[in-house]
Amino acid sequence: MENKLRLDIVTPHGLVLSEDVDEVTAAGTEGEFGVLPGHVPFITTLKVGMLILRKDNKTEYVFVNSGYAEVSPDKVVILADSAERAEDIDVERALSAKKRAEERLAQVEKYDFARAMAALERASIRIQIAERKIPR
């Protein structure tokens, strides 16, 4: 397919997504980056964040929990620890995870701050993605 990007998102729990898309935007550790067909070969680490893909004027959001991205001119491979499409996100679980993380952050002396922080971030981004989806 010309002027399309092949996007593969794979996790240890299976293939999440494999589609031809027009544009991908993802959260790298050094900042967000966008990929159009014909991009220079590029490898980066990913942080917890949102991946946006555009395909025939439709936009989809995917939650990506840290990993790597390998970009070649016609292909983007995302190796994530876990990933969920917006519609697959369990909002209730994310909400309770967020609450739990906030409680733990309030008692810093008892819990691992960094871990609670990371959990909070994951939960917040999940919720954000899931909610962005709803108005559409």
Place this chain on the structure above:
Amino acid sequence: MPGLKEIRKRIGSVKSTKQITKAMKMVAAAKFRKAQMRILELRPYADKMNSVLTSLAKTVEIGHPLLEIRPRKKIEVIALTGDKGLCGAFNTNIMKAAFKLIKEIQSEGIDVSVSAIGKKGTDLLKRRGFTPRQSWLGISGRVSYLNAKEITGNIIENYINETFDEVVLIYNEFKSALVQRVSVVRLLPLAPVKAEEAESQELTAAFLYEPSQQAIFDNLLPKNLEIQVFRALLESQASEEAARMTAMENATKAADDMIASLTLQYNKARQASITKELMDIVGGVEALKQ
């Protein structure tokens, strides 16, 4: 010839054994399906990870402690077995391969240290007079990524400390429900990816790296090792349940055969005793007539 009562007792005990093996087969089948699903899900990830590493290695000229090939003074052999038996030759195959490898290494005059994953492997090592450097128990049956992380962490630490200069893992690779193959892989040093192989695929374009080549390498190499170990754990898990399923299936069949032959024996003995009794009666009648 055993008496009727003894045969009946044996039939009873074989029947209850059969029930046990049948139930174990069902349990193994259920566990096997789950394990198979997990390994099938992981494979694409592991393969993609490898291909990313390959394309990375094409352009990389920097070294990394995990890639460095040192003179082989001591080699670590890790045998991946299960915690439980009753799964045919699953564990013994691994240990056979392990002992063979150990002998080979020793005959080259290189030191060996052995570790085992799984209770069976640990026990067999001890019986052969080896002291496992490390043994991880309680993993088979509930493999999680954390297990792989722990094992990898231990291996990397000892490798960097130069406790050993090479790490070899022996595990059962899952081919299908009926076929498992003993697979011997070298975990460390990581095999350098062949440049000529890479070049044939596409012209090596310079990659951009974010944050930096070194940082990505530092991050990706241990991760890749973890995935490899995790994959081996899952492969072994699926193999174990498949092997157990086959073993229990065979045991159930053997029990069926045994019941059939015992029943035959029982009927023969019963018939013989009836015939004998009849002869006695007829003999008695004949005696009375005279």
